[in-house]
Each structure stands twice: as structure tokens, then as C-alpha cells.
Amino acid sequence: MVHVHVVFPAAGVGKRFGSAEPKQYATIHDRTVMEWTLDALAAVDGLSKTIIALQPDDFKGREIASRAGVTDVCVGGNERADSVLNALTLLAVTESADDWVLVHDIARPCVRATDVQALIQECEQLGQGGVLARPITDTVKQVSSVPGQCKTLDRSELWTVQTPQCFRLGELLTAMRYCAANNIPVTDESSAIEAMGGAVHLVKGSADNIKLTHAEDASLVAHYLAQQERIK
Incomplete structure (x- = not known):
């Protein structure tokens, strides 16, 4: 039987957030961002x-993970890619290469369960990996070195x-190892996956699936959580 697993890279320090504490521990309505995010995926x-x-x-993250029923905790790396690779390596010890893996930013607490389920369904139907994404509506400029x-x-x-981004465990682990061995930025x-010539499908996600990056983003996250009726 093919399973679907979830990996949360959460070892970053969130330098752009402007806080002494990592952004996943920012509090929104008496709960940390990490708790909101874990709850969002638990609804899938x-x-x-x-x-x-x-x-x-x-230790704070481990305590939250334990309360939320997270299966395993692994040591994260200096970069996101290192953390994902460590988690995939641990997962591959006991799970099938044909299983699906969702990798989700710990600082995206507003992701909708319906979007995640749509992503999984499309990947399973196509037999290939995909990611949640949004078409750009603003005009985009490409700058040059000439002022x-x-x-x-x-x-x-x-x-x-x-995120989430959804791929086969074996395919993603191979791709992450390849990039690490060849110093390819991920x-x-x-x-x-693209570096290995693999296919990536785009599945339209919701506009409120934002990533908490700067301190001023917290009020927008709170607004979206309230709109989703997750804040009681």
C-alpha cells in the first residue's frame, strides 16, 4: 500500500523575521505558528x-511536536535542503520509495486541507509529483546590471x-542527494527534481497560503486564520 507522509523543515532561525526567537514560535492568538501549521496538516x-x-x-520545538503527535524528529541542517534531506533519509529507512512525501514550510500555517488533498489526488492520478502554486497577477520586471x-x-x-510540494519518496531523496553531491543550489x-530532469506539475492553491517571513506578516496570518474560522 502506498502511503503519504509529511516532512516539516523547521531548523531555520528566520533572520528576516527580526526576532530573537525563530518565526515558528511567534504567537498568534495564544498559539505558536508551528502549532497552527501542524494543526493544518493534521486536518488532511x-x-x-x-x-x-x-x-x-x-527543546521547545520537540515539546510542541510531541503534543501534536508528530511521528519522528530529526536533526535539521544549516539550510532547508539539508533538513529535508535528513528527514527523507530517516523516512526511507522504514518506508517505501513509492510512497508520496509532502514537504511543507513550518511557517505556512494558513494552508487549506482541501488544497493539500487536491494536490495529493492530482499527483496520484498522474503518477508524478507536483506543487501548490499561484499564477502571477502583477506585472513583473526583469532588471539588469545597467541602471x-x-x-x-x-x-x-x-x-x-x-508548499506543500509532493513527490515520490525515492525520487525526491535521489534528487536531493544528487544536488547535495554536485553543489547545486536547492x-x-x-x-x-528539475535538476534531475523530472516532471513538476503545478496545482493551483489558495491566495491565503502565505509564508510568515517578516514580523508584519503576523497580522495577515491572523486575519486569514480568522477567515478560515480556525480562530474560535
Whole structure:
């Protein structure tokens, strides 16, 4: 039987957030961002194991993960890709290479269970991996090294990528190892798949699946959580 697992890279320090504490521990309505995010994925039917990658001395994260019923905790790395690779390596010890893995940002607490289920369904139907994404609606400029020179890109071909990103465990682990061995920058899991020549399908997600990056984003996250009726 093919299972669907979830990996949360959560070892980052969130330098752009401007806080002494990692952004996943920012509090929104008496709960941490990490708790909101774990709850969001817990609402998705049919998921199997969950693994979260944390800093070795992150006792707060371990306590939250334990309360939330996270299956395993692994040691995170200096970069997101390192954390994902560590989690996938641990998962592959006991799980099938044909299983699906969702990799989700711990700082995206507003993801909708319906979007995640739509992503899983499309990947299973196509037999290939995919990511949640949104078509760009703003005009996009490409700048050059020459001051005052830029050009407008065709936005009909441009999408912004969200998470979760969903791929076969074996395929993603191979791609992440390949990129690590060849010093290929990996900004997200789909870029690792692309580096190996793999297919990546875009599945339209919701506009409120935003990533908490700066401190001022917290009020918008709270607004979306309230709109989703998750804040009681």
C-alpha cells in the first residue's frame, strides 16, 4: 500500500523575521505558528508519518511536536535542503520509495486541507509529483546590471510556488542527494527534481497560503486564520 507522509523543515532561525526567537514560535492568538501549521496538516485525511527537522537544542520545538503527535524528529541542517534531506533519509529507512512525501514550510500555517488533498489526488492520478502554486497577477520586471534598464516579462507564463510540494519518496531523496553531491543550489524540492530532469506539475492553491517571513506578516496570518474560522 502506498502511503503519504509529511516532512516539516523547521531548523531555520528566520533572520528576516527580526526576532530573537525563530518565526515558528511567534504567537498568534495564544498559539505558536508551528502549532497552527501542524494543526493544518493534521486536518488532511489519510496521512501517515510526520517528521519534523529541528535544531539539536530546540527543546521547545520537540515539546510542541510531541503534543501534536508528530511521528519522528530529526536533526535539521544549516539550510532547508539539508533538513529535508535528513528527514527523507530517516523516512526511507522504514518506508517505501513509492510512497508520496509532502514537504511543507513550518511557517505556512494558513494552508487549506482541501488544497493539500487536491494536490495529493492530482499527483496520484498522474503518477508524478507536483506543487501548490499561484499564477502571477502583477506585472513583473526583469532588471539588469545597467541602471534604468529593465524589461517586462510575460506574466501568463509565471507562477509563484507554495508548499506543500509532493513527490515520490525515492525520487525526491535521489534528487536531493544528487544536488547535495554536485553543489547545486536547492531553493525548494521542485528545483531538485528539475535538476534531475523530472516532471513538476503545478496545482493551483489558495491566495491565503502565505509564508510568515517578516514580523508584519503576523497580522495577515491572523486575519486569514480568522477567515478560515480556525480562530474560535
